[in-house]
Amino acid sequence: MSETTIVASGVREELERIGAQARGAANRMRSLSTSVKNAALLRAAAGFRDSKETLRSANAKDLAAGQEKGLSSALLDRLELTDKRVEEMAKGLEAVAALPDPVGNVESQYVHPNGMRIAQLRQPIGVIGIIYESRPNVTADAASLCLKSGNTCILRGGSEAIHSNLAIAGILIENAMAAGIPEYAVQIIKTTDRAAVGELLKLDKYVDVIVPRGGKGLIARIYEESRIPVVAHLDGNCHTYVDKHADLAMAQRVCLNAKLQRPATCNAMETLLVHGDVAEAFLPVMVTALQLANCEVRGCDRTCRIIACTPATDEDWFTEYLDRILAVKVVDSPEEAIAHINHYGSHHSDAIITESYTTAERFLEEVDSAAVFVNASTRFTDGYEFGLGAEIGISTSKLHCRGPMALRELTTLKYVIRGAGQVRE
Amino acid sequence: MSETTIVASGVREELERIGAQARGAANRMRSLSTSVKNAALLRAAAGFRDSKETLRSANAKDLAAGQEKGLSSALLDRLELTDKRVEEMAKGLEAVAALPDPVGNVESQYVHPNGMRIAQLRQPIGVIGIIYESRPNVTADAASLCLKSGNTCILRGGSEAIHSNLAIAGILIENAMAAGIPEYAVQIIKTTDRAAVGELLKLDKYVDVIVPRGGKGLIARIYEESRIPVVAHLDGNCHTYVDKHADLAMAQRVCLNAKLQRPATCNAMETLLVHGDVAEAFLPVMVTALQLANCEVRGCDRTCRIIACTPATDEDWFTEYLDRILAVKVVDSPEEAIAHINHYGSHHSDAIITESYTTAERFLEEVDSAAVFVNASTRFTDGYEFGLGAEIGISTSKLHCRGPMALRELTTLKYVIRGAGQVRE
Numbered sequence: 001m002s003e004t005t006i007v008a009s010g011v012r013e014e015l016e017r018i019g020a021q022a023r024g025a026a027n028r029m030r031s032l033s034t035s036v037k038n039a040a041l042l043r044a045a046a047g048f049r050d051s052k053e054t055l056r057s058a059n060a061k062d063l064a065a066g067q068e069k070g071l072s073s074a075l076l077d078r079l080e081l082t083d084k085r086v087e088e089m090a091k092g093l094e095a096v097a098a099l100p101d102p103v104g105n106v107e108s109q110y111v112h113p114n115g116m117r118i119a120q121l122r123q124p125i126g127v128i129g130i131i132y133e134s135r136p137n138v139t140a141d142a143a144s145l146c147l148k149s150g151n152t153c154i155l156r157g158g159s160e161a162i163h164s165n166l167a168i169a170g171i172l173i174e175n176a177m178a179a180g181i182p183e184y185a186v187q188i189i190k191t192t193d194r195a196a197v198g199e200l201l202k203l204d205k206y207v208d209v210i211v212p213r214g215g216k217g218l219i220a221r222i223y224e225e226s227r228i229p230v231v232a233h234l235d236g237n238c239h240t241y242v243d244k245h246a247d248l249a250m251a252q253r254v255c256l257n258a259k260l261q262r263p264a265t266c267n268a269m270e271t272l273l274v275h276g277d278v279a280e281a282f283l284p285v286m287v288t289a290l291q292l293a294n295c296e297v298r299g300c301d302r303t304c305r306i307i308a309c310t311p312a313t314d315e316d317w318f319t320e321y322l323d324r325i326l327a328v329k330v331v332d333s334p335e336e337a338i339a340h341i342n343h344y345g346s347h348h349s350d351a352i353i354t355e356s357y358t359t360a361e362r363f364l365e366e367v368d369s370a371a372v373f374v375n376a377s378t379r380f381t382d383g384y385e386f387g388l389g390a391e392i393g394i395s396t397s398k399l400h401c402r403g404p405m406a407l408r409e410l411t412t413l414k415y416v417i418r419g420a421g422q423v424r425e
Numbered sequence: 426m427s428e429t430t431i432v433a434s435g436v437r438e439e440l441e442r443i444g445a446q447a448r449g450a451a452n453r454m455r456s457l458s459t460s461v462k463n464a465a466l467l468r469a470a471a472g473f474r475d476s477k478e479t480l481r482s483a484n485a486k487d488l489a490a491g492q493e494k495g496l497s498s499a500l501l502d503r504l505e506l507t508d509k510r511v512e513e514m515a516k517g518l519e520a521v522a523a524l525p526d527p528v529g530n531v532e533s534q535y536v537h538p539n540g541m542r543i544a545q546l547r548q549p550i551g552v553i554g555i556i557y558e559s560r561p562n563v564t565a566d567a568a569s570l571c572l573k574s575g576n577t578c579i580l581r582g583g584s585e586a587i588h589s590n591l592a593i594a595g596i597l598i599e600n601a602m603a604a605g606i607p608e609y610a611v612q613i614i615k616t617t618d619r620a621a622v623g624e625l626l627k628l629d630k631y632v633d634v635i636v637p638r639g640g641k642g643l644i645a646r647i648y649e650e651s652r653i654p655v656v657a658h659l660d661g662n663c664h665t666y667v668d669k670h671a672d673l674a675m676a677q678r679v680c681l682n683a684k685l686q687r688p689a690t691c692n693a694m695e696t697l698l699v700h701g702d703v704a705e706a707f708l709p710v711m712v713t714a715l716q717l718a719n720c721e722v723r724g725c726d727r728t729c730r731i732i733a734c735t736p737a738t739d740e741d742w743f744t745e746y747l748d749r750i751l752a753v754k755v756v757d758s759p760e761e762a763i764a765h766i767n768h769y770g771s772h773h774s775d776a777i778i779t780e781s782y783t784t785a786e787r788f789l790e791e792v793d794s795a796a797v798f799v800n801a802s803t804r805f806t807d808g809y810e811f812g813l814g815a816e817i818g819i820s821t822s823k824l825h826c827r828g829p830m831a832l833r834e835l836t837t838l839k840y841v842i843r844g845a846g847q848v849r850e
Binding site: 026027030031110112116118123125126208209229231247250253254256257258261342360364365366368369370371372373374375376377379380381385386387397398399400401402403412413414415416417418419420421422423424 | 451452455537541543548550551633654656672675678679681683686767789790791793794795797798799802804805806811812822823824825826827828837838839840841842843844845846847848849
């Protein structure tokens with residue numbers, strides 16, 4: 001037996017143990033009161049503020065290792081836990097404590113003709129597996145949302161942040177337990193062995209859902225390997241369609257925001273569709289503004305006849321650049337825009353700019369995406385902006401939840417039936 | 426290349442074509458009005474009534490083939506399409522037409538501080554794949570629920586009912602299209618080649634969810650093979666716990682109903698748990714009644730000391746008999762009963778019989794099942810009994826939906842944001 005096999009089998013046993021512990025704790029978490037959960041979050045927030053030195057020294061190890069490995073300065077920056085970021089993490093926990101607890105909410109009620117009262121109540125899902133990449137604050141964010149929604153979680157962060165993640169989880173767990181949260185309600189995988197992810201994805205006996213946060217490569221691997229249902233967003237190929245009835249000044253303002261306010265986010269615009277009737281009036285001004293902001297433009301044939309730009313290929317219409325690049329296509333009708341979005345898009349966030357009531361309504365109805373906008377920037381797709389408080393991710397799946405996944409989306413429903421001896425005829 | 430490979434590749438192309446057609450039709454189905462959908466259902470119901478002869482002759486081919494293959498009389502009975510069953514199928518479509526249409530319902534609304542109106546609307550999921558076994562009426566039931574909820578469906582029935590299924594689907598499609606439903610909104614797989622199921626389960630590009638209806642073998646194979654999310658119930662290992670504070674006459678009535686009213690259903694009781702304080706008063710009378718109804722009892726050690734019965738093994742606590750067999754265990758507390766149910770059960774439907782308010786509430790809270798009952802028979806877990814109208818299945822999954830899957834559960838949510846030029850700061 002090779003050494004790798006031995007290691008993997010040790011990892012398997014460790015993950016099996018973590019899974020069983022999480023399931024056991026889930027049974028106790030289900031009936032925990034909101035006060036206990038909130039007290040735990042507030043205590044953990046205070047714990048972070050009191051442990052800045054511990055966190056800094058754990059983080060220093062990761063930063064040193066990262067420098068040695070030659071991580072880019074962007075990645076090193078994402079990895080760094082400054083005092084300001086620790087304070088933000090503490091404030092994040094306090095914000096989650098302030099959110100309403102969805103557990104126990106009655107979603108529907110029905111009285112059976114035989115007198116039984118039948119209600120649907122919100123319940124924790126149970127055990128959530130979270131697999132994420134470098135930013136260490138995700139450890140606290142994800143754990144706090146699971147805790148508040150009465151779920152137990154198994155956290156698996158990126159190896160480059162392992163010391164920071166373990167320190168954050170340690171402080172959170174210690175303070176949460178002191179406030180009455182059961183042991184194993186929050187667990188973090190301590191090994192950086194890559195086999196641990198594979199083993200976690202096999203624990204369908206214990207884990208109810210996997211929520212990955214990270215790049216497309218990670219998400220695709222998880223969808224491929226997981227025996228457990230996955231809720232994740234795979235792609236954010238978002239569009240804005242500037243209709244012939246658009247207010248062109250508004251269109252320019254909204255498009256610049258959608259493309260450039262944070263180009264690396266999943267809700268940034270990747271393709272601009274413009275109606276042929278306004279293309280000549282709109283594109284030259286728009287593209288000048290984009291180019292001034294160092295944004296590359298790749299256009300269809302008609303676009304290239306109006307402005308100077310790189311010709312786009314079919315591949316461009318499918319691409320999520322996550323960068324200062326924009327694909328531009330001229331279309332002849334709202335129908336063509338809608339068909340393009342439904343075919344090439346990733347069903348994440350898409351917008352129309354128009355003053356036409358009928359065209360706006362049609363776009364809202366026919367575009368098959370998690371979020372569809374009229375006269376607003378796609379950048380708004382976000383749990384906080386949508387009034388849900390913090391979010392654990394954005395789902396482009398159509399099952400379970402679509403769009404921002406927040407506290408309510410971390411719950412499931414349970415039928416509760418109160419009878420007086422009724423039997424079925 | 427072997428002949429099987431050639432057949433399979435023909436099947437693959439056929440399924441690919443069916444998938445692409447379903448996705449195309451889904452874009453048109455999304456905005457279909459309720460009136461058109463209802464008219465289609467009513468017209469199809471009339472179509473069934475007018476086609477009794479066609480249906481009988483198609484069904485006769487299946488029955489003849491079934492007899493030749495030596496199907497059991499129970500299976501042949503399930504396969505038979507009597508005039509009464511055709512009438513029930515027609516009435517089923519009319520009942521679905523009478524149900525409220527969930528599409529377009531506003532589930533939540535929020536006004537952003539910047540003035541954007543953010544709503545969550547119910548939308549069809551898109552393309553539903555339904556894989557089912559012998560009963561041909563499922564063809565009409567499943568297609569009608571998909572149609573009413575604005576979804577397109579791909580039906581794959583059992584080979585033993587192929588002629589009946591094709592005839593039913595043909596009548597439904599012809600009448601639905603005459604009423605304005607787009608082509609390919611309802612499709613049925615015409616080949617009985619087993620490879621077709623495998624190919625359908627790979628069409629994650631086109632199919633949003635697989636809903637299987639059938640035995641455990643089928644469901645397990647689908648969970649194993651599918652690249653598409655599956656919503657299904659795998660097991661119905663249901664419990665009734667008779668507490669020490671139970672009204673024992675009520676307990677006997679409810680238990681007999683839960684076990685015997687239809688033993689082969691997923692919501693029938695499989696294990697009876699009895700509190701030690703009432704076991705001697707309750708079990709002898711209860712077991713006599715069960716044995717009078719030809720129900721075998723398998724008991725734990727303590728049960729076997731009270732009544733004459735087969736000793737149960739650990740395997741029995743995990744087993745869904747779907748038959749006139751009941752496992753019986755004596756427990757010492759509600760906690761022990763709850764722990765047993767959460768460990769051995771399948772999280773489908775579980776009941777407590779008690780007059781104790783505190784014990785009842787605790788049971789409702791701590792038992793982690795799709796439906797939890799106080800003083801009523803587990804047999805009530807059913808879309809119709811729960812006030813949802815018809816159901817396409819019962820989900821024991823915790824994601825997307827839990828319990829009966831009806832029209833609402835065949836939809837997803839879409840965020841619709843109406844702005845006036847807002848951009849993100």
